[in-house]
Amino acid sequence: MTKTYGKNNLTIEQMLPSKAEAKAAGDSHYFTAKPCKHGHLVPRRVNDYDCLECSRLYQNEYYQANQEQEQVRSVNKYKKDPEKHIAKYQEYYQENREQILEKRKEYRENNKEKLKQQKRAYYLKLKSEKKYD
Numbered sequence: 284m285t286k287t288y289g290k291n292n293l294t295i296e297q298m299l300p301s302k303a304e305a306k307a308a309g310d311s312h313y314f315t316a317k318p319c320k321h322g323h324l325v326p327r328r329v330n331d332y333d334c335l336e337c338s339r340l341y342q343n344e345y346y347q348a349n350q351e352q353e354q355v356r357s358v359n360k361y362k363k364d365p366e367k368h369i370a371k372y373q374e375y376y377q378e379n380r381e382q383i384l385e386k387r388k389e390y391r392e393n394n395k396e397k398l399k400q401q402k403r404a405y406y407l408k409l410k411s412e413k414k415y416d
């Protein structure tokens with residue numbers, strides 16, 4: 284299947300070669316057939332001139348950098364005051380107990396087959412390690 288882009292589901296062949304033309308035609312993407320300054324030969328978005336590959340890479344980088352920072356931050360927070368952290372979670376749990384339990388129940392209901400398989404896989408793993416019979 285050919286990859287399509289944007290709300291008009293355009294393939295690269297169907298895209299117009301300039302932003303102005305694409306915009307006039309109401310398309311969300313255009314393709315200049317020239318590589319971007321980082322050498323990607325991919326469509327660009329009418330909205331922001333962005334090469335799709337550049338914007339994808341940028342988003343990934345941004346996401347990964349943030350995710351790591353976020354993890355470090357929460358671990359540091361925990362290390363600083365584990366009791367407070369646990370107390371806070373317990374408080375949250377008490378306040379939202381009904382909702383949390385309801386969500387869990389819902390998840391179990393919706394994933395019965397999956398959970399069964401997970402349980403079975405876990406059992407087989409233990410069995411193969413001879414920890415359980």
Ligand SMILES: [Zn+2]
Pocket residue numbers: 319320321322323334335336337338
């Ligand atoms: Zn690029």
